[in-house]
Amino acid sequence: MRKFFSYGPLSKTQHYYVPRTKLIEFGINQLVGEPYEEGGHYITVWAPHQRGKTWLMANVLWQLMDDERFDVLKINLQHLQSQPSAQIVLQKIADYISSHLSIQPMPINNLDEFMQLFGQGHLSKPLILMMDEFDSLHPEIIGEIVRIFRNIHVTRYEYPLPTEQKPYLLHGVALIGVRAVLGLDNVSSSPFNVQQSMHIPNLTYEEVDSMFHWYEQESGQTVEQGVIDRLFHVLQGQPGLTGWFGELLTETYNKHNPTIAMKDFDLVYKTAVQALPNANILNIVSKAKT
Ligand SMILES: Nc1ncnc2c1ncn2[C@@H]1O[C@H](COP(=O)(O)OP(=O)(O)O)[C@@H](O)[C@H]1O
Ligand SMILES: [Mg+2]
Structure with missing residues (x-):
């Protein structure tokens, strides 16, 4: 028999749950983009603890995995919480991406190399990337990663090519966390502006x-x-x-x-x-x- 559960992401086979189909669909549409060729959105998913962020985005992930047009990854960053070195954090993210996509690992010594990770030379397909517990990183490291994503977003926009031919293949991004990272949502030039944030309400x-x-x-x-x-x-x-x-x-x-x-x-x-x-x-x- 199923159980009620409150210790993290639910299992659809073992627990009572609410399907939240509309929210999952919203997340999918944001990340895939319409039209797809122009790329998906770079969104933020900010909500208090235990709102179901991780469960929802895991469901988005599972559905997107069936699509052959792009790769999709969800990285949990909580274990990097106390890591003060940007270089180590970026390297770990890069290693995760390379190993999960079975591509050549890449040494990351600076921000430019981190940016190249998402370039045509390295990725072979458009990538949708979700980062859970993003706000647990050091604020400075958050700032650096966001700047890189902003740069990639602008560069992609400037090349009027279909998503798989753009110089950077970072098709969609979801940054997930409990609090809006300062200066991220309210900068109008940021791809992560308020319009692109996904609201996760309580259950009805x-x-x-x-x-x-x-x-x-x-x-x-x-x-x-x-x-x-x-x-x-x-x-x-x-x-x-x-x-x-x-x-x-x-x-x-x-x-x-x-x-x-x-x-x-x-x-x-x-x-x-x-x-x-x-x-x-x-x-x-x-x-x-x-
Ligand atoms: N779809 C859902 N239906 C019912 N309860 C849910 C659902 N999603 C989350 N919850 C409840 O919220 C708890 C926390 O979910 P989780 O996805 O870990 O939230 P967050 O990542 O926002 O902290 C779960 O253990 C469960 O009790
Ligand atoms: Mg969570």
């Missing part, structure tokens, strides 16, 4: 409702509608907290009565707020309302 009432009805079907237990309503009212569809409360209601504090009732919710809420190690809960709950 219907979406939260659907997960609990799914649970009812699988478990044979009913969930009082009032519980779902109250849960939505308190958490405002914040994806991670919704999963966590789902887990508490259907597993941890489930008394296995035929119905999960309001008094069960009250107990879960009280325990969640007071006792569990997730000290941030009040903070998150209050943020979820904004």
